[in-house]
Amino acid sequence: MQRSDYLIRKIGFAFATLVVVIVFNFFLFRILPGDPVRMIVHSPRMTREAQEKIEANFGLDKPVWIDKEALTRGDIPGAFDTQFTAYVRNLLRGDLGISFSTRRDVSELLAERAWRTVVLVGLGEVLAIVFGILLGLIAAWRRGSRLDTGILLAGLFTWAMPTFFFGIILIIIFRGRLPVGGMVTPGLKPEDGLEYWLDVGKHLILPTMTLTILYASEYLLIMRSSVVEVLSEDYILTAKAKGLSTIRTFRDHALKNSMLPMITVIALTLGYTVGGAIQVETVFSWPGIGRLMYEAVQKRDYPVLQGTFLLLAVSVIAANLLADLLYAVLDPRVKPE
Amino acid sequence: MAVLDVRNLSVDYLTDDGVVLHAVEDVSFSLEQGCSLGLVGESGCGKTTVMLSILRLLPEAGRIVSGQVLFEGQDLLQISEGDMRAVRWPGIAMVFQGAMNALNPVRTVESQIMEVLQLHGLFDNKNGARQRAGDLLEMVGIRAERGAEYPHQFSGGMRQRAMIAMALACVPRVLIADEPTTALDVMIQAQIIELLERLQSELDLALVLVTHDLGVVAEMCDDVLVMYSGTVAEHACSDTIFNNPRHPYTQRLLQAFPDIAQPGSQLASIPGFPPPLDDLPPGCRFQPRCHVFEGEPYCLEQHPQAVEIEPDHVVSCHLVGKA
Amino acid sequence: MQRFKQVWGVFRKKPMAIVGVVMLSIAVFVAVFAPWLAPYDPYERVEIEIEDILAPPDPEHLLGRDDAGKDVLSLLIYGARISLVVGFTASFFSMFIGTTVGLTAGYFGGRIGNGLMRFTDFLMVIPDLPLMLVIISVWGRGLWKIVLVISLLYWTYTARLVRSQVLSTKERQFVLRARALGASNWRNILRHILPMVVPLIIAQAVLDISASIIAESSLSFLGLGDPTLVSWGMMLNFAFERAISRMAWWFFLPPGFAIVWVSLSIILIGNALEEIVNPRLKTHHLFDPRRMVSLSPTPKEQQPTEPVLETN
Numbered sequence: 001m002q003r004s005d006y007l008i009r010k011i012g013f014a015f016a017t018l019v020v021v022i023v024f025n026f027f028l029f030r031i032l033p034g035d036p037v038r039m040i041v042h043s044p045r046m047t048r049e050a051q052e053k054i055e056a057n058f059g060l061d062k063p064v065w066i067d068k069e070a071l072t073r074g075d076i077p078g079a080f081d082t083q084f085t086a087y088v089r090n091l092l093r094g095d096l097g098i099s100f101s102t103r104r105d106v107s108e109l110l111a112e113r114a115w116r117t118v119v120l121v122g123l124g125e126v127l128a129i130v131f132g133i134l135l136g137l138i139a140a141w142r143r144g145s146r147l148d149t150g151i152l153l154a155g156l157f158t159w160a161m162p163t164f165f166f167g168i169i170l171i172i173i174f175r176g177r178l179p180v181g182g183m184v185t186p187g188l189k190p191e192d193g194l195e196y197w198l199d200v201g202k203h204l205i206l207p208t209m210t211l212t213i214l215y216a217s218e219y220l221l222i223m224r225s226s227v228v229e230v231l232s233e234d235y236i237l238t239a240k241a242k243g244l245s246t247i248r249t250f251r252d253h254a255l256k257n258s259m260l261p262m263i264t265v266i267a268l269t270l271g272y273t274v275g276g277a278i279q280v281e282t283v284f285s286w287p288g289i290g291r292l293m294y295e296a297v298q299k300r301d302y303p304v305l306q307g308t309f310l311l312l313a314v315s316v317i318a319a320n321l322l323a324d325l326l327y328a329v330l331d332p333r334v335k336p337e
Numbered sequence: 338m339a340v341l342d343v344r345n346l347s348v349d350y351l352t353d354d355g356v357v358l359h360a361v362e363d364v365s366f367s368l369e370q371g372c373s374l375g376l377v378g379e380s381g382c383g384k385t386t387v388m389l390s391i392l393r394l395l396p397e398a399g400r401i402v403s404g405q406v407l408f409e410g411q412d413l414l415q416i417s418e419g420d421m422r423a424v425r426w427p428g429i430a431m432v433f434q435g436a437m438n439a440l441n442p443v444r445t446v447e448s449q450i451m452e453v454l455q456l457h458g459l460f461d462n463k464n465g466a467r468q469r470a471g472d473l474l475e476m477v478g479i480r481a482e483r484g485a486e487y488p489h490q491f492s493g494g495m496r497q498r499a500m501i502a503m504a505l506a507c508v509p510r511v512l513i514a515d516e517p518t519t520a521l522d523v524m525i526q527a528q529i530i531e532l533l534e535r536l537q538s539e540l541d542l543a544l545v546l547v548t549h550d551l552g553v554v555a556e557m558c559d560d561v562l563v564m565y566s567g568t569v570a571e572h573a574c575s576d577t578i579f580n581n582p583r584h585p586y587t588q589r590l591l592q593a594f595p596d597i598a599q600p601g602s603q604l605a606s607i608p609g610f611p612p613p614l615d616d617l618p619p620g621c622r623f624q625p626r627c628h629v630f631e632g633e634p635y636c637l638e639q640h641p642q643a644v645e646i647e648p649d650h651v652v653s654c655h656l657v658g659k660a
Numbered sequence: 661m662q663r664f665k666q667v668w669g670v671f672r673k674k675p676m677a678i679v680g681v682v683m684l685s686i687a688v689f690v691a692v693f694a695p696w697l698a699p700y701d702p703y704e705r706v707e708i709e710i711e712d713i714l715a716p717p718d719p720e721h722l723l724g725r726d727d728a729g730k731d732v733l734s735l736l737i738y739g740a741r742i743s744l745v746v747g748f749t750a751s752f753f754s755m756f757i758g759t760t761v762g763l764t765a766g767y768f769g770g771r772i773g774n775g776l777m778r779f780t781d782f783l784m785v786i787p788d789l790p791l792m793l794v795i796i797s798v799w800g801r802g803l804w805k806i807v808l809v810i811s812l813l814y815w816t817y818t819a820r821l822v823r824s825q826v827l828s829t830k831e832r833q834f835v836l837r838a839r840a841l842g843a844s845n846w847r848n849i850l851r852h853i854l855p856m857v858v859p860l861i862i863a864q865a866v867l868d869i870s871a872s873i874i875a876e877s878s879l880s881f882l883g884l885g886d887p888t889l890v891s892w893g894m895m896l897n898f899a900f901e902r903a904i905s906r907m908a909w910w911f912f913l914p915p916g917f918a919i920v921w922v923s924l925s926i927i928l929i930g931n932a933l934e935e936i937v938n939p940r941l942k943t944h945h946l947f948d949p950r951r952m953v954s955l956s957p958t959p960k961e962q963q964p965t966e967p968v969l970e971t972n
Binding site: 013016017020021028029156157159160161162163164165168169172175268270271272274275278279282283293294296297298300302305306308309312313316317320 | 778781782784785786787788789790791793794795797798870874877878881882883884893896899900907909912913916919920923924927928931
């Protein structure tokens with residue numbers, strides 16, 4: 001009874017955040033000085049048809065938010081015939097507009113590139129979690145030893161290093177030995193089968209390594225302090241008093257409790273994860289969503305910017321929600337706040 | 338033969354700064370099957386340290402410096418860790434202080450009881466163990482079905498009772514209850530005490546009750562060991578302690594304890610604090626607060642040895658005659 | 661005041677903290693005395709030959725030259741100013757905003773409090789870098805815009821911290837007593853809650869400085885830095901955009917390591933502060949467990965306690 005309340009709250013919050021993001025996304029591109037949409041529409045680079053399509057899509061002749069006149073007339077449906085509603089309507093249809101630079105549908109671009117980012121970030125995260133947990137455990141076990149201090153310092157050091165710079169360093173180190181840019185060696189196509197995929201895999205190594213090392217450092221610091229804290233709890237003493245060996249005590253009592261904060265941390269740092277992905281894709285020219293966002297920034301391609309931001313924000317919100325749900329499943333103490 | 342016989346136990350702690358704290362010095366007592374010993378003293382006097390030493394569960398910074406802990410004739414301090422693990426629980430079990438967090442919050446209560454049943458070989462199948470866990474809970478007045486719940490769903494008193502049930506799962510020879518009633522309200526305290534008494538007589542347990550509550554001691558314990566600042570102040574059977582205390586500290590303790598037969602009498606407190614362990618007085622550790630002390634030099638020079646002033650009555654005081 | 665002295669006393673003894681302070685002092689020194697330390701003025705126009713572009717280090721240009729022929733060392737030195745200014749001001753604003761929000765939400769509670777915290781939560785969930793990228797892209801480049809955007813995103817951590825501290829302090833005895841005595845709202849806050857909260861705020865603010873520096877360098881690297889200035893992030897942007905194939909390590913590495921130097925120094929300081937002011941992180945200082953044994957019953961043994969035994 002209580003736990004389902006918790007879940008409902010979390011889902012509600014996720015939904016509310018989503019609404020906030022959508023509204024913000026819309027207004028950002030309309031309200032700030034130098035309304036970019038209008039500027040672009042009148043830009044000579046656009047063809048007449050593209051301009052008309054954009055105008056229709058965005059409803060630029062209509063009021064931005066609410067039609068006050070229509071409201072006073074009592075025309076409720078008319079009052080909402082605005083740019084904002086057009087935007088939301090399009091959103092629900094999956095229409096995110098057209099890229100200014102490539103003239104392609106933004107949603108198409110995103111769909112094309114999404115899996116590449118998912119593979120990179122997914123792999124990076126998984127490896128980071130595994131290494132983070134292992135190293136954190138070792139550091140906590142050997143607390144106070146030189147190994148522990150070394151691990152701690154390495155963790156602090158990577159925390160101080162910007163993601164993109166770490167990528168650059170890896171490029172300098174591994175240049176010539178591993179592919180440092182792009183997703184695949186030019187000339188290979190998916191039809192080439194295994195050769196193609198192996199090549200992609202090789203290109204994946206350095207960017208993944210960058211992400212993994214950087215994320216793992218934070219995870220290990222959290223795991224370490226979590227383990228240290230759990231080990232000082234009363235129930236660990238109880239377990240030992242019952243005659244459990246050190247290993248069994250750890251496995252059956254400490255482990256699960258130590259890992260719970262990890263879930264929270266992963267959720268909290270999802271924003272950082274996404275930021276890291278953008279930087280890594282840029283540095284290694286990995287053609288995913290992050291790189292797309294970078295290119296959009298360079299080219300002032302606002303629809304693409306808007307679209308990628310939305311996609312990234314939604315992903316993070318969804319992932320956050322998943323983490324909350326997972327936490328509720330694992331920790332029986334969870335109650336609505 | 339005594340089931341538990343602690344002889345001249347001394348324990349030190351080593352701090353981060355390298356300072357050695359003599360937390361426990363030369364503590365001895367013995368316990369027969371079916372008897373109960375009350376271990377009394379202020380917070381910080383070393384009671385818990387003594388108990389942890391018996392089970393060899395001191396933290397890394399703790400060191401048993403000397404002494405013997407004879408359990409059924411065997412010195413536990415000499416056996417291997419593996420052998421010790423077999424003694425823990427079926428031999429000597431402990432109910433911890435402040436059972437608030439003594440149970441793992443992410444595991445059900447019954448799983449934690451079952452764990453100990455299966456670990457020590459009493460049951461190899463889960464169903465048998467679960468059944469038995471349920472019986473144990475019933476024994477302490479908790480409905481068996483509630484075993485499937487988590488510790489946070491139990492009240493404080495229930496958790497304490499569940500811990501007792503778990504402690505008795507392997508039918509130990511010795512049960513150590515460390516402050517089993519602290520932080521519980523008076524009604525629950527009475528229930529717990531009643532429970533312990535009943536179980537003790539039913540199972541013929543040797544019980545060590547560590548507490549700072551003299552009322553509980555008076556009700557339940559055959560023998561009493563009064564500790565002060567890591568040392569034995571006085572050790573005798575309960576009657577003797579309450580009617581004829583010879584150590585100044587014991588006397589003050591009793592004065593500080595309200596007597597229901599004399600309502601309205603003044604509660605006396607003992608001024609001062611126990612000495613910090615890194616700054617112990619050279620002589621008797623109680624001397625700075627002693628009401629009998631009047632400048633006697635040996636009180637300032639040497640901490641008194643435990644002396645048996647009459648059969649089964651041990652006191653550590655230079656001024657026994659005076660008090 | 662006493663608390664500060666206490667904290668400082670412990671702080672001084674931690675090796676991490678000292679290293680951090682030394683490192684930071686060097687950076688601050690370089691930033692302040694840049695005009696005297698830098699061999700050339702990086703904002704001056706220079707006449708260059710083709711060979712000067714991305715020239716490797718030589719006695720006249722200790723770190724070589726960049727893609728526009730300018731002296732890398734001078735650029736590096738002047739870059740310190742930007743990073744430090746951004747770091748400190750963004751963190752200062754965050755601290756200010758966060759404290760205000762946290763105090764208000766915590767003290768007044770109710771709908772205001774909940775509303776503020778919901779808003780804070782929203783902001784925390786939305787990913788930082790994409791949001792900053794989007795805002796700057798639309799709003800325009802500029803140093804103060806960057807500072808503002810960073811502080812508008814980073815205040816949330818401080819706000820949360822302050823609010824939870826206020827909530828827990830609110831319930832404590834001495835505050836309730838003061839209110840019972842009729843002390844007014846604001847005096848309550850300032851006298852009782854603030855001293856508890858200030859050390860935590862400062863520790864968080866320090867960590868925010870390093871986060872801000874890294875944020876600015878990331879934004880600059882991605883091409884959104886202030887075009888009138890050359891920050892370390894921008895140096896890396898130029899290096900990456902225009903020199904990646906040339907492997908001009910003297911152009912790549914110094915700015916990056918400079919960023920690491922400054923943010924690491926601040927992290928060391930901030931970490932040390934956090935350990936001191938946040939009691940949960942602090943280990944039980946009497947013991948140093950190398951094996952997995954519980955500590956909990958024993959710390960009680962070592963503390964002096966009240967003289968009277970508790971009775972029923």
